[in-house]
Amino acid sequence: MAIPGNMLSAATESMDPTHTGWRPRLNCSLTSGTGGRNGPKTLVVKSTAAGETQAETVTGYSVTAGQTYQVFADSSSATEVERIGLEWLDATYTPVGTVLWSLPTATASASWHRVGVAGVAPAGATRVRIVLSSTASGAAVSHYWENVYLGVPIRTTGNLFSFNTESPEIDATAWTAGTNTTVGRQAPMVSWAADWYWAGAQVLALTATGSGTISATTVEAPVVTPGVEYLGYCYLAPPTTGSSAWVELRYYNGAGTQLSATRAALAPVSTGYHRQRVSAPAPAGATTCRLAAGMDSATAAQVLRVEQAVVTEAPAMRAGTVLPYADASFEQGLAGWTKVSGVATIARSTPWGTYALDGSYALTVSSATATASTLRSARFPLPAGSGGLGFRVQFGEIVTAGGWTTTRGIRWYDAANTDLGLTAAAAAAVPSPNWWLLSSDQTAPAGATQAAVELTLTATTTSSTIQLDWVALWQALPLIASLPRAASASITVTLRELDVGDLITVYRVTGDGRRTLVRGPNGLLDGSVTVTSDLMVIEDYEAPLLTPVSYRVELVDPVSGGMETRTVDQATVPHPDANEAWLKDPGAPQRNTKVLVKTAPNWQRAVEQAAYRVAGRRNAVVLSDVRGGLEGDLVVWTRNDDERDALHWLLDPGHVLLWQAAPGMGVSDMYVSVGQVTEGRVGGPATEPWREWTLPLTEVDMPTTVGVGGSAGRTWRDILTEFASWEAVRDEYATWEDVFLDRRIGG
Structure with a gap:
């Protein structure tokens, strides 16, 4: 499965079907190996002689100076430690500074384990290359790599902390030590799952300088709202199973005075990594919070390891539950x-x-x-x-x-x-x-x-x-409900008390019994989509106008195969003016706009044909392909500057659109591609706001893989924690829509 947001190709990431995205850099040869988890293949870096071996990506990937980038990979070797690095390059592929290396792993491990680092692209850098490194004891020693990621840091959605606080892949400066403690970083061999991307390779290390309590606290103190319950958590790896490790959520007022602290003690089952949670409502007067981790009754030189620190609004067991x-x-x-x-x-x-x-x-x-x-x-x-x-x-x-x-x-x-x-x-x-x-x-x-x-x-x-x-x-509210919305010509379908993990299929059903799949964030809800919350709200912008429709939902348990079915009574999208039509972008419904129709198309249907005139015969032999869909010009008016800007915004990306007219106007709902557009004036003075548009339409199939645009769960808080200021956000994105969709300049 491809890592979301990876700048690498699927083959360069997974080494499948081969490793052509990589090449030798120093003292090695490259071959394909087996036993991978992200696909069956792996990259084998085989030493030519004793000493350091290095492999690198063939391509230098585009970066923006000043932006933070993260790289990680999974590695395996029974005899060698390893490290991974980022080599910054200018436009001529000349290195800018030295390679940014991760810490070498603590020891060798034949189990797949995470290796990674993150850093800021320096001034002058326009590209970056990944470098893999290990040191062999002799010739023909093999080191294995797979599951490589390069891109902007992967963060927990909704986390109030920035990336460096969440995961110390850059450095340990986001945490401050309490008494009897030093704070540093280590690179232990941690076997995270291949599809677990939120924990890096380098972890925070809290070391006791003497006997007693040790602790560290986040430097960041994100803003909180009094009365809101927040959840904090991190991974803790105690030095022994008898260690008294804990995580604490602390609230502060505007003067920085601590108002409360809620602690959750870890009951470890091993010295491995345990996610420990703690939650509490922000008290009256609270303006900020911090997360602390620590250990009581430590002995000198004992180390508590910490990874993936998060504070977010506490989730509800069920939507609307009153229990904290x-x-x-x-x-x-x-x-x-x-x-x-x-x-x-x-x-x-x-x-x-x-x-x-x-x-x-x-x-x-x-x-x-x-x-x-x-x-x-x-x-x-x-x-x-x-x-x-x-x-x-x-x-x-x-x-x-x-x-x-x-x-x-x-x-x-x-x-x-x-x-x-x-x-x-x-x-x-x-x-x-x-x-x-x-x-x-x-x-x-x-x-x-x-x-x-x-x-x-x-x-x-x-x-x-x-x-x-x-x-x-x-x-207790209805398990399924539908509500038509006139302003957006859509129907909102609300599903409650869903079982997380089920596979969901949603059909729109017309009066004649015809079923059409409804679109979700990642494409059609066709049974391949997994339920991630007990509450799901679906905005169906492709429901027909003035036509009663119902919805059928099928929920399948992927383990047992049992299926639950839900249906809801019919709902109808209002459309008061038959002279108006909707033009909608299925993947970006925020662009949808209503236009006044001047002239409906006079349709043509093209066909590819070849006529062969046979000597001595009156009639030609004609070979014909199937006849194409409808083609014609739709002429519409915009009546003011706002409508004109809205139509430009809709047409700018060149996406497939859905044209919807009122029933009885002689045309069914149709997915169309719009060709070269003509925007003309309708006469009168120069200040006349009306415009006449000629839209050449070509009928196309419904897009099946396009999801409703937006980044699920992405908030303004998530965006700002990635940047020093809103000015830095504006420098990274061309438009606010790009911010919403997380489409970065040069990304």
Whole structure:
């Protein structure tokens, strides 16, 4: 699978089908090897003699001075350490400065492991070449490479931190050491998955200068909003399984005074890398936050390694849930959960990764006797006007010892914190084995403004244990809904409570039963697209005008093959003026525009034919290809400068367009390519704003691979964290649309 945003070709990245994008640079020959993960082939760099060997890309790739670039690759050798470098070049391919090298890996490793570095292109650099290096003990020693990336740094979407804070591929200056600590970098041999691109090769190393607590804090302090819950996390690799490593989310006021700190301790299962999460709402008065990592009771020279530091808005277990992340996922402890009655004990599961539906931990409930115990969350505010509305509570549950029955319910409270009572489903046995998402629907009583989730668990045998995770409470809304929007001539389809990981197909269905695939961000939603969130909003800009359509959604579990089907009642796109038509760009609906039609095309249908006149015969022999689609000139008016600019903007990229006219105008919806355009005046004074446009149309097939434009999840915060200022953003992009689509100058 190609690495997104890679400046390298697929073959140069994966070495498949061959390694022609690479050449020897020093003391080596190149061959193809097997055993790759990003495709079957690998690059084998074989030493000619003892000493350093180097291979390089044949091509120098275009770069912009002052811009940060990242390179990484996966490497394997049982006998040699390696490093990777960026050689900056000018327009004549003359090196600019020295090669920017990564740290050499700590030791050799036959397992595939990540090697990488990042840096700023220096002044005068217009191109860059990748260099692979290792030092052989003799001739004919092989070193293996694959999965190579070159491009702008790959960052976690939504991360409030910049790239150098997230991953120390440039240097360690984005972190500051606490007492008893030095901060540096190391290059251990970490076997990240071939398609895991967010962790680099160089990691932050916190070293104890003596016995006691060690810590480091991010230098960056991104802006936060009071009341919003944020999630922080990073990978921690402790020196021993008994180490007391932790991550902490800290909030500060405008004067830089720390207001709060929430810590999540790691319960390591090994000395490998563990992603530890911590979350907390920003308190009143908070303006910024920082992430800290550390270790208690360290001994001198012990090292805590840190990678991929992220702070982002905390995700919801379900769209609209009122439970904060800490109370829903148990990543840092019990949060607001308490045992109301019974003999059961409750605790966060241990160690890391033993039980979890989300994150790395769950809530462990153990009962020594076959009796009932009741657990209750803290109270949480409900949306305004919740009285009388339906709510759904959901738990993830897995029985790990004995057996259990459960009663899932909601306890309601008014604004004065008065208990309005519990509504709950009937007790039922928890199925086993494996995790189960079990839910209950309840109606909020009049006056309810708060709610707590309540669960009564009855052990059916002694020494029973159950794990709970992924808790949510939200207003129960239709699983599928459609809403027509006149201003954009589109229909919004909303899908709720989806199962992440399912494959989704979405059809638009007309009254005659004809089905047409609906377009998503990466192309048609044809069953190859994976659901990534429980809430999906689809904007269908290609729905026909004034024609009732319904939608059919098919969701397939890729493991079991089971399919769920959803349908929704018909919706109709309004279109009040039959003299107007829509011209739409399927891949960039922000360009769509409405025009006033002067003259519909007089269609022609071209055909490739050859006539052969046979001697002695009256009629020619004609060989003909199939007749082509419709061709003709559409003449439209724009009535003011805004409409004229909008039509120019639509036509500028030369994309395939969708022409939609009102039913009854003698033309069906049609995908067209627009030829050379004529924009003429309609007479009158020079200030007359009307223009007459002649648009030569050629009918084409519907584009199937074009996705609805935009970068999913990309925010202005993501953009600004990549640049020193908005002026730097303007220097990197030609237009604000290029910013939106992340199309950089020279990229």
